[in-house]
Amino acid sequence: MxxxxxxxxxxxxxxxxxxxxxxxxxxxxxxxxxxxxxxxxxxxxxxxxxxxxxxxxxxxxxxxxxxxxxxxxxxxxxxxxxxxxxxxxxxxxxxxxxxxxxxxxxxxxxxxxxxxxxxxxxxGLMMRFAPAYRRLRDIVTGEGFGRALAMSITWWPPLRDGHDDPLLFDAPHVLDLARFMLGEIEGVCALCAAPQRASLALSFASGATGTISFVAGAARSHESVFIAGTDSLASAEDRRDLAVRRRDTDEITLWRVDSATAEGHGSTDQLGYLLEIESFGRSVLGEEEPRATMEDAAAAMRLAERVAASEEVPSSP
Ligand SMILES: NC(=O)c1ccc[n+]([C@@H]2O[C@H](COP(=O)([O-])OP(=O)(O)OC[C@H]3O[C@@H](n4cnc5c(N)ncnc54)[C@H](O)[C@@H]3O)[C@@H](O)[C@H]2O)c1
Structure with a gap:
């Protein structure tokens, strides 16, 4: 098949x-x-x-x-x-x-x-399928990284037509990314939240901490994930450039995800959309377990709902 x-x-x-x-x-x-x-x-x-x-x-x-x-x-x-x-x-x-x-x-x-x-x-949790994030997760959970201590995510996506509440519509993507990288999130609090932006503080069940800067509609889109471990630091920028720095060495290991495939998949490939659709197809065929589940979506949406309901949300947009 x-x-x-x-x-x-x-x-x-x-x-x-x-x-x-x-x-x-x-x-x-x-x-x-x-x-x-x-x-x-x-x-x-x-x-x-x-x-x-x-x-x-x-x-x-x-x-x-x-x-x-x-x-x-x-x-x-x-x-x-x-x-x-x-x-x-x-x-x-x-x-x-x-x-x-x-x-x-x-x-x-x-x-x-x-x-x-x-x-x-x-x-549709495409970030889980982006090659850069799959590789970053392998690094963070692999040998030589040590225990993950903290993560800092910046996600500044474009503001989309018809999205009157990016915090509820878009923020679940980045909250799911945080869960994908470091596991279950126990605490989330919004230091400052409005429909189009939020600064979030996270605590993970593992004991790690995290922050997320979410802004929809900044002058340019930008995305970065930095993770600090006891033995290494790892980062991914714009779902494309990865870097790892090990303790006790000046060397930096760099990768760039090559999105210009022979098939011309371009950014659909790099951003994770193609791989998520392919993975769904293989799950339908019974060849693999779904790599993103509705429970994952519900967990991320529940966190976004907690943020949106935060008492610290100011009334101004
Ligand atoms: N994951 C991502 O990166 C990402 C990016 C952009 C948009 N989105 C999501 O994709 C969705 C679509 O966004 P868009 O910008 O393409 O919107 P759009 O308005 O361009 O398209 C929506 C389409 O759905 C059709 N439609 C509405 N109700 C329907 C129904 N009952 N049966 C059949 N067709 C129906 C409309 O006629 C329209 O053609 C939104 O939910 C948005 O949140 C996700």
């Missing part, structure tokens, strides 16, 4: 889907049977562009007629959990862009429904 044997339908043919996710589905070599969008012309255009068999405007009709293994969902955040529920109830595995549900509790409900049906519900 190969990814060509995974027959998928895609719901939501907007910007992120057509610029990033559908190219990843295509590059992964999955069998894209159909696409669906409320906007008929957009569905037709996307169907033609990505070589699917049939466009739809209604998800239920698409699933009933197309004999799909899996449905991928990327629409406005408020439709994600309903679409995921419809797909799971009709026997399809689902991949759902973040935020996978309006609340952490609803993400948990999707996880329970999927477990009851024996199906996969994977959220």
């Amino acid at each position: 190969s990814l060509q044997d995974v027959r998928v339908g895609f719901v939501g043919c907007g910007r992120h889907a057509t610029e990033v996710l559908l190219p990843a589905v295509h590059a992964a070599g999955m069998d894209l049977a159909s696409v669906c969008d409320l906007d008929r012309r957009r569905a037709q255009r996307t169907n033609r562009r990505f070589g699917a068999f049939r466009p739809y405007q209604d998800l239920r009709k698409m699933i009933d007629e197309m004999d799909l293994d899996a449905v991928l969902v990327c629409g406005p955040p408020e439709m994600h959990s309903e679409a995921a529920t419809v797909a799971l109830e009709r026997g399809c595995h689902v991949w759902v862009e973040m935020p996978a549900a309006p609340t952490a509790d609803e993400a948990d409900s999707i996880a329970q429904l999927a477990a009851t049906r024996g199906l996969i519900a994977q959220p």
Whole structure:
């Protein structure tokens, strides 16, 4: 079996889907049977562009007629959990862009429904799949790093149209990244939080501490992760450049993730989108366990909810 044997339908043919996710589905070599969008012309255009068999405007009709293994969902955040529920109830595995549900509790409900049906519900936590972050995690958990003491993350993503609450919509990505690197987060407090920015302090179950600087809509996007261990320091910048400095030596080991692959995957590859779609496909085939789960999404969303509800949130934007 190969990814060509995974027959998928895609719901939501907007910007992120057509610029990033559908190219990843295509590059992964999955069998894209159909696409669906409320906007008929957009569905037709996307169907033609990505070589699917049939466009739809209604998800239920698409699933009933197309004999799909899996449905991928990327629409406005408020439709994600309903679409995921419809797909799971009709026997399809689902991949759902973040935020996978309006609340952490609803993400948990999707996880329970999927477990009851024996199906996969994977959220779009692309950072877990970015080659730079996978390598950084291997370094931090590998020999020679020692015990992780502290982590400092800067995440300044662009401000996206239609996102009126980046803290709830986007911050779960970076909170999940922190969990991915150093494990369970027990405490989170917002030193200063507003919908478009937050300075967070974290405490991990391991005893490590962390800080996150989150700003949506700064002049330029920027992303960095620095981790201090008892025997080494390691960092990744812009999901591309890694550096490791060992105790007692002046040497620095550097890597750069080469995003210009022969297949021309470009940043879809470097940022993690392609690898997450491929991994989802392999999970559908039963070849690997999902590497991002709805429980991960719910945990990150719950942390973001705690931050948003923080008493220190000022009223000004
Ligand atoms: N993970 C990331 O890096 C990342 C980046 C950008 C956007 N996003 C997420 O992707 C999602 C889409 O963002 P976008 O900028 O592409 O939005 P968009 O507005 O361009 O596209 C949304 C599409 O969904 C369609 N749609 C709405 N309701 C539908 C329904 N019930 N059935 C079928 N189609 C429906 C709309 O007609 C539209 O074409 C958002 O949830 C956003 O949070 C994630």
